[in-house]
Amino acid sequence: MRVVFGFRLGPASGLAAGLGLLALGLPWLELRPSRIAPGEPFGVWSWQSDWPWVLLALWLATALSRGRWQGVWLGATLLLWGWLVGQGAEALLSPYSQSARVSPGAGFWLSLLGLYVGYFAAWHEGRGWALLSGPLALAVLLWWGVFERLGPFLELEAWREQFTTELWRHLSLSTSAVVLALVLGIPLGVLAARGPRFSWVLGAMGFLQTIPSLALFGLLLPLLADLSQAMRLEVALALLVAGAAVFRLLWAVSRWLAVLLALPLGLLALVMAGVWLNALLGPDPLRLELRAPLQESGIRGIGVAPAVLALTLYALLPVVLNVYTGLRGVPEAARDAGRGMGMSPQQLFWRVELPLALPLVLEGVRGAATLTIGITTVAALIGAGGLGFFILRGVEGGAPDMVLLGAIPIILLALLMDTLLRWAGLVLRQKLGV
Amino acid sequence: MIRLEQVVKRYGDFEALRGVSLEVDKGQVVTLLGPSGCGKTTLLRTVNRLIEPSAGTVRIGGRDVRELDEVELRRGIGYVIQSIGLFPHMSVLENVAVVPRLLNWSKPQREARAQEMLAMVGLEPRTYAGRYPRELSGGQAQRVGLARALAADPPVLLLDEPFGAVDPPTREHLQDEFMRLQSQLKKTVLFVTHDLDEAVKISDRICLMNSGQVEQYDAPETLLRNPKTPFVQAFLGPSRTLLRLSRVALDGLMEPPDGHHPKATIPHTATAREAFSALLAYGCRSLGVTDEAGQLVGLVRLEALLAEASEEP
Numbered sequence: 073m074r075v076v077f078g079f080r081l082g083p084a085s086g087l088a089a090g091l092g093l094l095a096l097g098l099p100w101l102e103l104r105p106s107r108i109a110p111g112e113p114f115g116v117w118s119w120q121s122d123w124p125w126v127l128l129a130l131w132l133a134t135a136l137s138r139g140r141w142q143g144v145w146l147g148a149t150l151l152l153w154g155w156l157v158g159q160g161a162e163a164l165l166s167p168y169s170q171s172a173r174v175s176p177g178a179g180f181w182l183s184l185l186g187l188y189v190g191y192f193a194a195w196h197e198g199r200g201w202a203l204l205s206g207p208l209a210l211a212v213l214l215w216w217g218v219f220e221r222l223g224p225f226l227e228l229e230a231w232r233e234q235f236t237t238e239l240w241r242h243l244s245l246s247t248s249a250v251v252l253a254l255v256l257g258i259p260l261g262v263l264a265a266r267g268p269r270f271s272w273v274l275g276a277m278g279f280l281q282t283i284p285s286l287a288l289f290g291l292l293l294p295l296l297a298d299l300s301q302a303m304r305l306e307v308a309l310a311l312l313v314a315g316a317a318v319f320r321l322l323w324a325v326s327r328w329l330a331v332l333l334a335l336p337l338g339l340l341a342l343v344m345a346g347v348w349l350n351a352l353l354g355p356d357p358l359r360l361e362l363r364a365p366l367q368e369s370g371i372r373g374i375g376v377a378p379a380v381l382a383l384t385l386y387a388l389l390p391v392v393l394n395v396y397t398g399l400r401g402v403p404e405a406a407r408d409a410g411r412g413m414g415m416s417p418q419q420l421f422w423r424v425e426l427p428l429a430l431p432l433v434l435e436g437v438r439g440a441a442t443l444t445i446g447i448t449t450v451a452a453l454i455g456a457g458g459l460g461f462f463i464l465r466g467v468e469g470g471a472p473d474m475v476l477l478g479a480i481p482i483i484l485l486a487l488l489m490d491t492l493l494r495w496a497g498l499v500l501r502q503k504l505g506v
Numbered sequence: 507m508i509r510l511e512q513v514v515k516r517y518g519d520f521e522a523l524r525g526v527s528l529e530v531d532k533g534q535v536v537t538l539l540g541p542s543g544c545g546k547t548t549l550l551r552t553v554n555r556l557i558e559p560s561a562g563t564v565r566i567g568g569r570d571v572r573e574l575d576e577v578e579l580r581r582g583i584g585y586v587i588q589s590i591g592l593f594p595h596m597s598v599l600e601n602v603a604v605v606p607r608l609l610n611w612s613k614p615q616r617e618a619r620a621q622e623m624l625a626m627v628g629l630e631p632r633t634y635a636g637r638y639p640r641e642l643s644g645g646q647a648q649r650v651g652l653a654r655a656l657a658a659d660p661p662v663l664l665l666d667e668p669f670g671a672v673d674p675p676t677r678e679h680l681q682d683e684f685m686r687l688q689s690q691l692k693k694t695v696l697f698v699t700h701d702l703d704e705a706v707k708i709s710d711r712i713c714l715m716n717s718g719q720v721e722q723y724d725a726p727e728t729l730l731r732n733p734k735t736p737f738v739q740a741f742l743g744p745s746r747t748l749l750r751l752s753r754v755a756l757d758g759l760m761e762p763p764d765g766h767h768p769k770a771t772i773p774h775t776a777t778a779r780e781a782f783s784a785l786l787a788y789g790c791r792s793l794g795v796t797d798e799a800g801q802l803v804g805l806v807r808l809e810a811l812l813a814e815a816s817e818e819p
Contacts, residue, residue, distance in 0.1 A: 409591025412556055412664075413605050413654075414581030427595045504595040 081135060084193035085142070089135030091186030092149065096124055096131075098179035100157065103164045104223075106171045108470040113177055116156055119163040127152050134190050142194045143202025146187065150209040153183050158218030165221055175223040175473055223473030224480065231462070231477070237355050239481060242458035244354030245376070245451055246444045248346050249383035253440050256342070257388045258433070261395025262421075274396065277389040288382045289454050296343070296381075297373025300366040308366060312341050339381065346380030347371050379448075379456035386447055387440040394436025398429030431501045438493035445486045449478070507532040507694045508553060508662065513562035515548055515718075522548045524718040525562065530711075532661075535688060535695040537705040540715035541741070546698045549715070550664050553696060554583045566662060581608055584655030584693070588667040590647050592639040598624070598650050599635040605658040623653035628683055645676035649683070656691070663695045669704070681708055702742065706730070706749050714738055726753055731817055747815050754778035754814055760795055760804035768794035774803060778814060781806050 102111030116124050130152060134145040161174045187206075194202040219225055228235055264273035303311075315337040322330040347370045351358035356376075361368040371377045402425050410420045452460030462478030465471070508530040515523040523545045530536045538546035551557040552564050555576040564571045571579055592601050602620040611619070621631035627649040639647060648668060655663060669677045669684075685708055688695065699705055705712050706726045713723045721741075722734045730750035733739040742749070756774055759781075771794035772784050784793055785808055795804040 403589075403591070403594070405587065405589035405591035406593055407591075408556075408589075409585070409587060409651075410593070412554060412580060412585035412587070414577050414579070414583075414608055415604075416577045419608065424593055428593075 082193060082197075084189060084196065085135045088186045088190035088193060089131045091182050091189060092131040092134075093128065095179040095182035095186060096128060098182060099177040100179040100183075101160050101164060101222075102175045102177050103168075104173045104175065105168060107173055107223075107473070111173075111175060114160065114164060115179065116160065119160045120156060123152065123156060127156065131186070138197065140202055142190070142197070143205045146190045146194060146202070147205025147209045149190075150187055150206065151212060153187070154209070154213035154218045155216070158213075158216065158221070161218075161221035173223045173226065173473060174221060176476070224476040227462075227471070227473045227477045231474075235462070235477065238452075238457055238459055238461050240355045241456070242445075242448055242460075242482070242485075244350050245380060245383065245456060245458055246441070246448045247353055248350040248380055249387050249444050249448070250437070250441050251349060252342060252346055252380070252384040253387035253391050253444075254437065256384070257391030257436075257440075258395050260388070261392045261433075261436075262399065264392060264396045265399035274393065277392045280385050281389045286450065286453070288385070289378055289450070292378040292381060293373050293454065295373075296371070296378050299340075300371045300373055300377070303366050304362075304364060305360065305366055305369050306362050308340065308344065312337060342384060343371060343377050343381050346384060347376050350376050350380055375455045376457075379451035379454055383444055383447060383451065387444045390439035390443060391433075391436045394432050394439065395429065398432030398436075399425055401432065402428045427504060430504065431497055434493065434497045434500055438490060438497065441489045441493060442486045445482060445489060449482055507534075507567060508696065509563075509565040509568075510549070510552070511563045511565070513549065513552055513559045513564060515545075515552065515557060516560045522718055523552075523559070526715075526718070526720055528713055528720065528723065530694055530696060532694050533692040534710040535697060535708055536711045536713060537697045537699060537709040538713050538715060539699060539702065539705045540721075541700060543717075544715040545718040546700075546715050547666055548718075550666055550696055550698050553662075553664055554580050554585060556580075581605055581658065582660050582662070584658075584660045584663040586648075586651050586655045586663070586665045586668045588670045590651040590671070592642075592647055592650060592654075594639050596638075597635065598629075598637050598639070598642070599631075601639070601650060602654045602657050604654060605660075609658055619657055620653070623657050624650070626656070626687065627653045629653070644672040645680060648672060648680060652684070652687075656687075656693075661694060663693045665695065665697045667698055667700070670699070670701075677704075684708060703749065706753060714741060716741075726750070747817070748779055748782070751779035751782060751811070751815060752777050756781060756795055756804075756806055759806050759810040759814060761807065761810070763794065763802050763805050766792070766794075766805055768792050768802075768805060770794065771796045771802065772806075773797075778811060782811050782815075785811070 096116060099113030099115050101114050103114060104111040116127075127149065130145060130149040134142055134149055137145050157180065164174050165172055191203060191206055213219070260273055260277075264270045315333065319330050319334055319337075322333060344366075348358060348360075350356075351370060356370075359368065359370050367373075406424055406428070407420065410424050415423065448458050449460035449463060452458045452464055459478045459482050463475050464478075466474030466476075466478065508528075510526055510528040512525045512527055513523050514521065514525050526545070526549055528536075528549075538549060540546050548557055552559050553566070553571070555564075555571055566579075566583075592598075593604070596604075599617060599620045602623050603616040606616040606619055621635060624631045624634055629646060629649055634642075634646070634650075639650075642650065648671070651668065655665075669680045672680065681704060688708075697705075697708065709726055711723065711725050712729050714721045714729065716737050722729055722738050724732075727750055729738070730742060730746045733742055733746070754777060756772075756776060756778060759778060760774075769790045770784060770788040772781055774795050774797055776784075776795075781793055785791070791808045793806045794802050795806055797803045
């Protein structure tokens with residue numbers, strides 16, 4: 073906290089204002105005569121001469137104010153910034169035809185970053201009310217429609233139906249992967265926490281994480297393609313049932329052989345469960361065709377099958393690690409007392425260990441969820457759909473606005489998921505008294 | 507009630523228990539006393555099968571503990587540990603009701619019993635039932651631990667340094683509470699401590715251990731009067747006579763006052779040790795003994811105390 077002209081300046085607020093002021097000197101918008109033509113940058117001073125000074129003053133006010141006032145100034149800054157953006161889009165586009173486009177530039181993003189940091193600083197100071205001005209100002213801006221002339225919005229208008237579908241697909245893919253990661257990961261975490269002899273579980277999870285996502289997709293494609301064309305659905309199901317029985321027998325004889333058997337069958341089961349869960353949750357219909365190769369039931373070499381498998385495998389590590397850490401964090405005294413009082417191992421687990429480990433498990437879910445939302449972007453590359461579709465199309469076609477159409481929702485989704493689960497974690501911690 | 511027959515426990519090459527034999531009668535408090543590492547906690551934990559002996563037998567009520575399912579066994583034994591081990595995510599009431607719940611008592615039964623137990627250990631149920639372990643002081647938490655162990659009314663109690671984690675004044679209170687409860691409930695108790703004063707205060711018999719073996723197993727007065735081995739003598743220390751006197755009441759040492767007016771008095775509830783301390787403080791050879799109303803009811807002479815303290819055969 074430094075003193076500037078008698079006002080206290082916090083480092084975060086100072087950073088926020090610094091970013092905002094820097095943004096004023098950078099181009100805010102890029103004007104392009106058509107979707108794919110290169111753009112000409114324009115700073116805010118080129119379409120307004122007086123209001124940017126007011127904005128500058130507002131940035132200084134946000135830096136030097138505290139508490140609720142900081143929230144007010146931030147809200148005002150957000151409003152004015154948004155209004156200026158709207159003005160700029162109007163002014164730049166008016167002499168051109170319908171095909172001209174205006175895209176956000178460096179100054180636009182830097183201003184947003186400055187606002188984000190500013191709100192973070194205000195929240196950190198403990199004033200929750202300060203945050204109210206943010207959504208309020210945003211709501212006003214949206215109602216005014218200041219962003220509607222910007223490139224990404226126009227893309228959204230053009231692609232609205234597909235956008236909704238791909239958004240839905242993105243969410244269903246991520247959700248399916250996270251659900252499967254939990255179903256698989258929680259037992260694995262419990263196993264890992266049993267003792268030091270199971271540390272290989274964590275090592276295996278870490279290894280999975282190091283495989284680059286594209287490489288993993290690439291590896292799975294030919295394998296799944298062959299399998300899905302050759303094997304019939306009923307055969308696959310029978311194989312899994314038989315495999316489960318053999319596994320039980322083999323476990324008593326040789327653990328290593330059992331695991332070796334379980335691995336490919338487990339992966340197959342995972343793929344099938346993932347594809348069908350995704351079909352249940354997502355826009356595409358669920359198809360189950362007996363007496364036909366797997367690919368008729370939606371399991372193919374490309375598309376949802378390899379995508380959901382890879383996503384689940386990536387989401388495993390945060391879940392397993394957090395379940396493990398959560399269980400290890402249970403106070404040893406509580407365990408000893410529980411055992412000594414006559415709790416069976418199951419009772420000890422369900423009544424003592426799991427409730428106490430739950431906050432960390434939720435952290436694992438949060439990590440897995442935000443991670444998965446991000447990686448699902450790559451799923452579009454192998455035909456599984458999702459918001460990555462727009463990013464890829466935009467990159468291929470040289471249309472940066474389309475890239476933004478894909479990228480911005482993904483970022484917002486991840487942030488939203490993170491915030492929701494973080495809050496849920498806090499509530500849970502309070503209820504459990506830990 | 508509890509019988510340990512030649513119990514041995516080996517960890518690799520190290521012998522934590524080297525053939526310990528012990529018998530605890532019903533309704534008695536037996537303390538396992540000794541320095542760190544002597545095996546007292548290990549021995550305690552063989553009784554509820556948290557530790558399985560390498561050799562030897564543990565019997566409760568005549569039955570070998572290995573015959574019973576270990577989980578069933580433990581539900582019939584109260585267990586209190588030094589670190590208490592209250593469950594942080596459960597309220598005080600839920601903590602106390604854990605064993606009744608394991609025994610499938612109905613909810614009203616459990617809650618009523620838990621409240622009864624809290625009152626018994628001196629915690630007002632209305633105030634404490636809804637609190638959580640993090641809101642309790644050390645002494646309060648330890649009382650809850652005790653209440654929890656007593657909730658299902660087990661005939662046997664195992665206590666592993668239960669009062670070790672609190673400050674001395676609280677510890678004294680807890681010891682007094684425990685003795686009060688024991689006089690009411692008459693449980694069979696195995697108590698582990700390394701504190702000689704504590705052991706002398708609360709036990710019916712003391713089992714002094716060293717390096718996995720029993721050095722001496724006697725009532726406190728006998729132990730303090732007749733240490734059998736050099737280790738016992740050293741462990742009891744040079745003040746053992748005074749310690750022994752702390753268990754002697756004044757009734758047997760008093761004479762009628764006979765018109766004497768002694769310089770100083772002490773209440774009749776005092777111990778011989780306190781009388782001795784008072785005699786030293788006042789520098790006199792006799793003390794008056796008063797009743798609750800402050801009336802002189804007897805006289806204690808230095809000679810009587812010395813006779814009591816003497817170890818001459």
